[in-house]
Amino acid sequence: MRFRSIILAAALLAGLGPAAAQDYPTRPITMVVPFSAGGPTDTVARLVAQSMSRTLGQQVLVENVGGAGGTIGAARVAKASPDGYTILLHHIGQATSATLYRRLPYNALTDFAPVGLVTDVPMAIVARKDFPARDLAELVAYVKANPDKVTLANAGVGAASHLCGMLFMQALGTPLTTVPYKGTGPAMNDLVGSQVDMLCDQTTNTTGQIKGGAVKAYAVTTATRVPSLPDLPTTREAGLPGVQVAVWHGIYAPKGTPDAVTGKLSDALKVALKDDLVKQRFGELGTEPVAEDRATPKALGDFLAAEIERWRPLITAAGVYAD
Missing domain, CATH: 3.40.190.150 (Bordetella uptake gene, domain 1)
Known part of the structure; x- marks a missing residue:
């Protein structure tokens, strides 16, 4: 019982x-x-x-x-x-x-x-609006020539932006100074304010800033272009096929x-x-x-x-x- x-x-x-x-x-x-x-x-x-x-x-x-x-x-x-x-x-x-x-x-x-x-x-590789590189090829060249001068923001250890940044550095074979934040909001705020140089983050967080001209965009990290950002090339198109992450x-x-x-x-x-x-x-x-x-x-x-x-x-x- x-x-x-x-x-x-x-x-x-x-x-x-x-x-x-x-x-x-x-x-x-x-x-x-x-x-x-x-x-x-x-x-x-x-x-x-x-x-x-x-x-x-x-x-x-x-x-x-x-x-x-x-x-x-x-x-x-x-x-x-x-x-x-x-x-x-x-x-x-x-x-x-x-x-x-x-x-x-x-x-x-x-x-x-x-x-x-x-x-x-999808994710987008973006930089402060006054960053000197005009496209992804120039960005890669600039980063390789100035690794100690470029700061790469992310939303914290293990965040998607952190993973994308690691893929980017691995593809270039160039370590950069990474700046972790407690979330995507603070990271984007400092990018818009030109306190950091670069960020790779979700289009849900970057599309509005890109369209509004608050940041400079270089590529999306997907195999095909993103309909909401049709003029932005993919990393594969722009010569970085290894940087693929969604x-x-x-x-x-x-x-x-x-x-x-x-x-x-x-x-x-x-x-x-x-x-x-x-x-x-x-x-x-x-x-x-x-x-x-x-x-x-x-x-x-x-x-x-x-x-x-x-x-x-x-x-x-x-x-x-x-x-």
Whole structure:
């Protein structure tokens, strides 16, 4: 009798019964964004959450839990009840954290139940508006000739801008003075104010500054040109094919979340990615929704594993780690 009571209590606590999964959701869902409000990932999350709320019939509320390169928010979701009411929207940092952090409080690959990919955000190489180089070829030449004079900003160790900067320096074979900030906002502010020379950041953060003439743009880090910046060449076109990176975003639930629940979340995500408003706003930010077959648990799980292996050698070779 005691054994049966323990089993029943565990099932009730976990909320994993078929009926619970079938009725899901019956209350609001918290979507944790492991970065500050107003940043590129927060913008993506709020657009998707608004549409998913309509499909699921319950509010998907975005909560910003920043700090430690996104690991604090991710850890919170990893430890949450696997009932589908606490989920995570994270970017490429979910893959790089597996190598970057020596004492990561979770396993990025096994402590989450993937829901689906959301979007691939291109990055743009930009500089202060009065930087002397006119195009990427001149930029490369100037950087190689003046490595001690050029400062390269990033949004912090492990941030997408940091990874892009490492790829850029690796492609040139030229180390630069890097200036880490606590987020993309401060880094961009100092670039606009000519306090630093260069930055490689997401188009969600750079497009407005480029179009407004606040910074000088040289290339996007994707294989094809970005529709919102059609005159900006790709790194491949401009002679740096090795600098290819996009900031992808994915949604996760805690490990152990029932397949029926992650399936409902994935279905709602697919609807959101077809939403005209979401597509319009994504386009204005220089990105677009992923194809429907990538907004699935399997697609995200496979992609995350591949990305962890892709970035491991670069991070290890650079000797860049965070505590």
